Amino acid sequence: MPVVPVRHPGRWVAAAVVVxxxxxxxxxxxxxxxxxxxxxxxxxxxxxxNNYFLSTQIxxxxxxxxxxxxxxxxxxxxxxxxLAIMRLSPNPIVTGSAWIYIWFFRGxxxxxxxxxxxxxxxxxxxFSLGVPFGPALVHFNLTTxxxxxxxxxxxxxxNEGAYMSEIVRAGLISxxxxxxxxxxxxGMTRLMALRLIVIPQAMRVIIPPTGNExxxxxxxxxxxxxxxxxxxxxxVEQIYSANYKTIPLLMVASLQYLWVTSVLMVGQYYLERHxxxxxxxxxxxxxxxxxxxxxxxxxxxxxxGRFADVEGIPFVQDDxx
Amino acid sequence: MTDVMVQAEGVRKRYGRVEVLQGIDLExxxxxxxxxxxxxxxxxxxxxxxxxHLEKVDGGRLTVDGQMVGYRESGGxxxxxxxxxxxxxxxxxxxxxxxxxxxxxxxxxxxxxIGPVRxxxxxxxxxxxxxxxxxxxxxxxxxxxxxxxxxSGGQQQRVAxxxxxxxxxxxxxxxxxxxxxxxxxxxxxxxxxxxxxDKGMTMIVVTHEMGFAREVGDSLVFMDQGxxxxxxxxxxxxxxxxxxxxxxxxxxxx
Numbered sequence: 001m002p003v004v005p006v007r008h009p010g011r012w013v014a015a016a017v018v019v020x021x022x023x024x025x026x027x028x029x030x031x032x033x034x035x036x037x038x039x040x041x042x043x044x045x046x047x048x049x050n051n052y053f054l055s056t057q058i059x060x061x062x063x064x065x066x067x068x069x070x071x072x073x074x075x076x077x078x079x080x081x082x083l084a085i086m087r088l089s090p091n092p093i094v095t096g097s098a099w100i101y102i103w104f105f106r107g108x109x110x111x112x113x114x115x116x117x118x119x120x121x122x123x124x125x126x127f128s129l130g131v132p133f134g135p136a137l138v139h140f141n142l143t144t145x146x147x148x149x150x151x152x153x154x155x156x157x158x159n160e161g162a163y164m165s166e167i168v169r170a171g172l173i174s175x176x177x178x179x180x181x182x183x184x185x186x187g188m189t190r191l192m193a194l195r196l197i198v199i200p201q202a203m204r205v206i207i208p209p210t211g212n213e214x215x216x217x218x219x220x221x222x223x224x225x226x227x228x229x230x231x232x233x234x235x236v237e238q239i240y241s242a243n244y245k246t247i248p249l250l251m252v253a254s255l256q257y258l259w260v261t262s263v264l265m266v267g268q269y270y271l272e273r274h275x276x277x278x279x280x281x282x283x284x285x286x287x288x289x290x291x292x293x294x295x296x297x298x299x300x301x302x303x304x305g306r307f308a309d310v311e312g313i314p315f316v317q318d319d320x321x
Numbered sequence: 322m323t324d325v326m327v328q329a330e331g332v333r334k335r336y337g338r339v340e341v342l343q344g345i346d347l348e349x350x351x352x353x354x355x356x357x358x359x360x361x362x363x364x365x366x367x368x369x370x371x372x373x374h375l376e377k378v379d380g381g382r383l384t385v386d387g388q389m390v391g392y393r394e395s396g397g398x399x400x401x402x403x404x405x406x407x408x409x410x411x412x413x414x415x416x417x418x419x420x421x422x423x424x425x426x427x428x429x430x431x432x433x434x435i436g437p438v439r440x441x442x443x444x445x446x447x448x449x450x451x452x453x454x455x456x457x458x459x460x461x462x463x464x465x466x467x468x469x470x471x472x473s474g475g476q477q478q479r480v481a482x483x484x485x486x487x488x489x490x491x492x493x494x495x496x497x498x499x500x501x502x503x504x505x506x507x508x509x510x511x512x513x514x515x516x517x518x519d520k521g522m523t524m525i526v527v528t529h530e531m532g533f534a535r536e537v538g539d540s541l542v543f544m545d546q547g548x549x550x551x552x553x554x555x556x557x558x559x560x561x562x563x564x565x566x567x568x569x570x571x572x573x574x575x
Contacts, residue, residue: 176422178418178420178422179422179424181375181418181422182416182418182422182423182424182481182484183424184375184408184411185373185375185411185414185415185416185418185485186411186412186415186435186436186440186484186485186487186488187408187409187411187412187413187436187440187441187488188408188436188439188440189404189405189408190404192439192440196435196439197424200426201424201425201426275426277426277468
């Protein structure tokens, strides 16, 4: 007997609307012109974008942005892990200090914190390590030593540490207490159990928000422009304040941020897969594996065929994540 | 050297206002199997956890192999143990939990070898070889590369037993090892425990498996509301309970 599938007229209408809007967007972005003060020009001035996108100045600035992101996140994660462990400590002094740190750094704007570190040399012109109120052993002259780049890295890392500690703590308490007990029952110390048993499992909970924080940090580094660090946003501001090509240069910066974010998202996907080992019986295929499998499998009549496990074609076994 | 493995004299434990152990006295000889039965909340699991330093004893005297739990005796004084010393003592006592508590991010083999390798500093090669033998002993030699979630409950619990045995403990504690299992999987786990008892392992088993207690146990303890109500040879306690509370409990579950 013939089967009459359900019709979906709504999908056709929606598709038509989307197609029209897309065509309009593409036209406006790439093919339209404006006339301003009697001069006709491309609306988005892609030639300007093209000139600057791979210019040495912009690439250098992108390098500074990436360096700031990496330093701030590395510092933030390290501080966050230490704070999270401190907050779960049985020692009330340790717990209290961690709490105060988080309270302070989450409670003040990061922009103000950056300005503070930039101006820190005004309050602490010199910095010495030694006996408290006694003789100094090592001496730093902060007025020369605390560069804007360092001030920005430190400021962003200290601030990020407060947020990361909450993410790490959420991860640690998400692991069943039985895991800790089992680890201790075979003689592991508290720190050993944390390092070998609890943290690897907490990673599943920690990674998605950390990826989020990293992507967010990539763009928060633009705040370093207020303390004269020549990162991406600062550099495009410098260029357009000289040549008045404001929008094209902001597009250059945005496109740079966009492609780095895309790379970070792919990285996060594979990192999550790595830490999902053992948590599901069979990991779902990666998009790439799906594509490869899609090519192997002829579309089935049912309409589900492309992604389904079709008889005779074995699933790609994923051993290394 | 005495032949007593575990000795409890007036052991007390309280959580806030609730006294969950109100003076426990018992003795487990080396190579003996003691089963503890009783309704939930009777303190039997708490007592087991006290033996393994997972809970701190508030009063009385509890010794394992002549050493007082939680303290070191020296020169007529008791010194509270440091964390590191507690860990050393724990490493000598194996524990099997109701919910297995296998490490889900590691393969079965890594679950069994991590203790010997990381805690005892044993070479990876010899630990792996011994782990193979232990997994063979619990009937799971072919599962060494699997992750715990790929196994059934009964298989997981047998891996948990192998993990505890890998530390070569002098005493094994079982905290309701079959209570979370489907009925048809219970037998495999009990078989492993039975063969362990036959090899002379000292065991304390908190259980609801009366058949196991009757056949394998050397002694049986019935606990209720933080006290030992009745104890003795399993057959006697199970067939001719003298206390009213024991009779009531047994009539409810048998």
